[in-house]
Amino acid sequence: MAVDTDISPDGKKLTIKIKGRFDFGKHQEFRKAYERISKPDSVVVDLSDATYIDSSALGMLLMLRDHVGGDDSD
Numbered sequence: 001m002a003v004d005t006d007i008s009p010d011g012k013k014l015t016i017k018i019k020g021r022f023d024f025g026k027h028q029e030f031r032k033a034y035e036r037i038s039k040p041d042s043v044v045v046d047l048s049d050a051t052y053i054d055s056s057a058l059g060m061l062l063m064l065r066d067h068v069g070g071d072d073s074d
Contacts, residue, residue, distance in 0.1 A: 002021075003033050004016070004019070012040055012042065013040055013041065014042070016043065016045050017048075018046065018049065020050070020052075021051060022052065022054070022057040023052065023054045024057075031060070035067070045061065
């Protein structure tokens with residue numbers, strides 16, 4: 001699996017780890033990683049194992065930002 005998720009025991013922190021290419025091919029998998037959790041207090045996107053990031057990946061990160069609160073999120 002190229003998109004791994006980890007939820008803290010209290011459900012307040014979601015970590016999404018991307019492995020390999022982060023491009024449009026990961027769109028559905030990435031979206032499912034955060035939509036299945038009801039508004040965690042914090043989200044960490046770990047790109048340390050990403051080998052490639054394109055403009056659609058940047059768009060997916062913006063969609064995640066909107067999902068967790070948009071301009072009001074930290």
